[in-house]
Amino acid sequence: MDILRLNLGQLPDSLFWCQASAQNITDYDELIASIWPAYFLTPSDIDFPEMFSQSERKQYTDNHMIIGIREQATGQLVACMSAVALTLPDPMTETLPDDGWQWAYRQAHYSHQPNALALQQVTLAFNAPSLNLPNVLIKAAKVIAGAKNYERIVVPIRPIAKNRHPELNFEQFIRAVQQKSIVDPWISRHLEEGAKLLNICHQSITIRASITWWNQWLEQPLNNASTQTIPFAIVPLEVDHTMNTAAYIEPNLWAAYSL
Numbered sequence: 001m002d003i004l005r006l007n008l009g010q011l012p013d014s015l016f017w018c019q020a021s022a023q024n025i026t027d028y029d030e031l032i033a034s035i036w037p038a039y040f041l042t043p044s045d046i047d048f049p050e051m052f053s054q055s056e057r058k059q060y061t062d063n064h065m066i067i068g069i070r071e072q073a074t075g076q077l078v079a080c081m082s083a084v085a086l087t088l089p090d091p092m093t094e095t096l097p098d099d100g101w102q103w104a105y106r107q108a109h110y111s112h113q114p115n116a117l118a119l120q121q122v123t124l125a126f127n128a129p130s131l132n133l134p135n136v137l138i139k140a141a142k143v144i145a146g147a148k149n150y151e152r153i154v155v156p157i158r159p160i161a162k163n164r165h166p167e168l169n170f171e172q173f174i175r176a177v178q179q180k181s182i183v184d185p186w187i188s189r190h191l192e193e194g195a196k197l198l199n200i201c202h203q204s205i206t207i208r209a210s211i212t213w214w215n216q217w218l219e220q221p222l223n224n225a226s227t228q229t230i231p232f233a234i235v236p237l238e239v240d241h242t243m244n245t246a247a248y249i250e251p252n253l254w255a256a257y258s259l
Contacts, residue, residue: 003067006147008140011069012131015078017140020066027077028066035123037232039217039248044209046245056109060084063108067140069133078128081137082121083144085114091151096254100156100204116152117145134186138193146259153259155195156204156252159184162234170235170251174200187253195255204252211239214246222246 008017020028033041043049052060068080086107097103104118119141122134145153161184162173176182178197187197214237215221222228227236230248239246 001147003065003144006143008067008143009136011136014072015069015129015131016072018068018070018077020068020080025066028068028080031068031077031080031125032121032123034125036121037217039207039209039214039230040205040232042217044207045213046210047206047208050106052109059112060109063111063114065144067137067144069136076125078125079133079137080123081119081141083117083119083141084108085111085148085150086116086118087111087114088116088152088154091115092258095199096154096201096256098201098203099206100201100252100254102203102205103201104154104156114148114150116150116154117141117148119153119155134189135193138189142193142257142259145257151259153195153257155190155255155257156201157186157190157255158204158234158250158252159187160234161185163229166229166236170200170202174253187255190255193257195257198254198256200251201254202251203249205248205250207248207250208245211241211244211246 003019004017011017063085064082066080066082068077070077084104086104101120104120108118122137124133141153159173159177161182162170165173165182168176173182177184177187209217211222218230222239224241226239228239230237233248233250235250237246237248
């Protein structure tokens with residue numbers, strides 16, 4: 001299916017839709033690297049990536065997509081979204097796996113007959129126009145999933161307001177959002193677009209590395225505390241000085257769109 005032939009949504013004349021391919025992936029990678037920190041993007045020295053067979057890697061490539069929005073005048077990529085197609089054994093389940101984002105990534109390697117789309121990330125350039133582009137991209141994902149006859153879109157939401165409330169654990173924070181005493185931009189966006197909130201995935205993203213490696217990622221040394229606040233994180237980094245390792249274990253909140 002040629003995604004760009006779909007009616008992904010009306011953009012102003014100054015912008016146009018685009019899709020990543022092997023031939024033009026560089027500026028998508030550069031945009032993501034300009035926003036996301038190194039510890040999300042580069043391999044660890046102790047936690048090695050899961051090995052997949054050649055056929056499984058090909059299946060992931062077939063199931064993976066990145067769409068974007070560019071400026072008409074300059075061609076600059078100002079926003080992008082990545083997603084994977086996968087098979088949900090029970091498409092209407094109310095409980096999704098505790099390892100969230102990483103589960104969706106693995107599942108896409110084995111999904112030969114996908115019935116759902118899992119959103120992985122949305123990234124905006126620092127100079128992106130103020131046109132509510134995240135919601136525009138979410139709407140486009142619904143168009144794509146509908147065109148492929150998928151039954152659901154699932155999203156491990158990363159609530160970026162959590163780092164402003166270190167006094168609350170993740171469950172307390174989500175409860176406060178649901179009670180409307182705290183507003184989280186990403187949870188709000190998905191609710192606006194019709195998503196239903198499901199369960200917390202407590203270990204959605206797990207990143208382990210030596211303290212030396214973390215020092216390189218962060219471009220500054222960790223201190224002697226056992227939990228530390230690091231840039232871009234929504235929960236503290238857990239540091240084991242005895243073992244010379246540190247782990248970032250990020251919870252997310254599953255949400256789903258029924259199509």
